[in-house]
Amino acid sequence: xxxxxxxxxxxxxxxxxxxxxxxxxxxxxxxxxxxxxxxxxxxxxxxxxxxxxxxxxxxxxxxxxxxxxxxxxxxxxxxxxx
Numbered sequence: 001x002x003x004x005x006x007x008x009x010x011x012x013x014x015x016x017x018x019x020x021x022x023x024x025x026x027x028x029x030x031x032x033x034x035x036x037x038x039x040x041x042x043x044x045x046x047x048x049x050x051x052x053x054x055x056x057x058x059x060x061x062x063x064x065x066x067x068x069x070x071x072x073x074x075x076x077x078x079x080x081x082x
Contacts, residue, residue, distance in 0.1 A: 024052070028047035028050060
């Protein structure tokens with residue numbers, strides 16, 4: 001694995017966070033496989049960012065905030081979805 005030396009240099013707590021981060025990307029393997037991105041690393045990073053974004057939205061929702069986020073309808077329009 002190309003990240004093993006980096007991972008091993010992390011503190012134990014950070015290593016666990018690093019491992020969890022890559023576990024998040026596994027939730028989106030089908031999307032990664034279907035993406036037209038040339039670089040697989042980009043697709044994995046986007047999957048990780050997607051999971052973090054979902055976690056942030058959930059935290060904001062739980063806290064009763066809708067900070068800095070446009071209404072869902074506008075997000076869907078921006079993405080070309082309906």
